[in-house]
Amino acid sequence: MTKAKKVVLAYSGGLDTSIILKWLQEEKGCEVVTFTADLGQGEELEPARRKAEAQGVKEIYIDDLREEFVRDFVFPMFRANALYEGLYLLGTSIARPLISKRQIEIAHEVGADAVCHGATGKGNDQVRFELGYYALDPEIKVIAPWREWDLNSRTKLIEYAEKHGIEIAKDKRGEAPFSVDANLLHTSSEGKALEDPGQEAPEFVYQRTVSPEAAPDKATYIEVGFERGDAISINGVAMSPATLLERLNELGGANGIGRLDLLENRFVGMKSRGIYETPGGTVLLMAHRGIEQITMDKGAMHLKDELMPKYAELVYNGFWFSPERDMLQAAIDKSQEMVTGTVRLKLYKGSVTIVGRTSPYSLYSQEHVTFEEDDVYDQADAGGFIKINALRLRLLKARDRKAGKNN
DSSP states (O other): OOOOOEEEEEOOSSHHHHHHHHHHHHTSOOEEEEEEEESSOOSOOHHHHHHHHHTTOSOEEEEEOHHHHIIIIIHHHHHTTOOBTTTBOOTTGGGHHHHHHHHHHHHHHHTOSEEEOOOOTTSSHHHHHHHHHHHHOTTOEEEOGGGTOSOOSHHHHHHHHHHTTOOOOGGGSSOOSOEEEEOSSOEEEESGGGOOTTSOOOGGGOSSOOOGGGSOSSOEEEEEEEETTEEEEETTEEOOHHHHHHHHHHHHHHTTOOEEEEEEEOTTSOEEEEEEEOHHHHHHHHHHHHHHHHHSOHHHHHHHHHHHHHHHHHHHHTOTTSHHHHHHHHHHHHHTTTOOEEEEEEEETTEEEEEEEEOTTOOOOHHHHOSSOOSSOOTTHHHHHHHHHHHHHHHHHHHHHHTTOOO
8 A cells, every 4th residue: 555645633632642643744754634523522622723733733624513413323323222232322333434424525625545543453443433434435545553553551652742742631641540432422431440340430430420319309301302203302492403412411411311331242352341321312212212102013113123233233333334224224214204293201310211102193092902991992803813823833732742742
């Protein structure tokens, strides 16, 4: 592969990516364009601009992608009710394809021939970023410093930074207690103090949620409105996707909702422990299941639930831009055409409970399910239904008895 000349770096302004920036300039001889994505991580991003300028970067992109993130990535995923290994709401996973997409767009805008990320060689993010890059530009060069350099310890990183005059935050001069990834959907904490899966995570790890014990003693009731599977309002007030998720984060976090301590299977083969906070997403998932309950046909619901683990695995492993994810998305979106209405929820001390749901497209018929007398359902019909479904079971048992099997 020919040497890269101009590279777009996914840049946070933190220690690692600041060192990568200098390394690209010094060791690779590249002109560097920095790209910082605002995905609702809650941090001031202008310092990243100043740090990039201090290192001689001429082209600096800081893009507010919050609405696109929720509208085009989070919401489609939530239509699938996606949970990886039954629990994880995929907050980190779903952010990577958007970052990859924007990096490639910038590379095309500025005439760069390479892109670079700061993910380590042990994690999932290197896979997610690079699958996204190659899916969107098969000819792009990818630089992954952690798979190339010998700066394999915090001490070496700090020595390199001091040698090259790179600003180091005071708390980075010692061993950080854990690493954090954050966006509008969640926070993820892992490493260091969290590496022993037998020990409870300390309370200081949690950033978006109060502990359930410290949550209010009085329940909070809210109503979430949906249209075609996407949340559009809270308590009757229409909101943009990002604004709505931000408000659900506030409501869920204040009630201690959305904490998860997960020992997960990484795509690269090892198990890792993550402490996740997804307050708004946890509320949104329950609300979405609630509106589906009243609007979706049984067969469609059950098939969708069978497809969900595969969909979640594709997102987790970085195959957002794959044909199989597109195929699943088309089926899921088709299922959401009548998923419109309102769900009422009770938020209380770490739990979110559905307490009501209404829809103009409801499939619920009180006439059919009532315990009182009705004129629409003949209970005698159930006898033939049961006998038809029992036929194969009766034939199996008759055969087994003939063969001398009594159990």
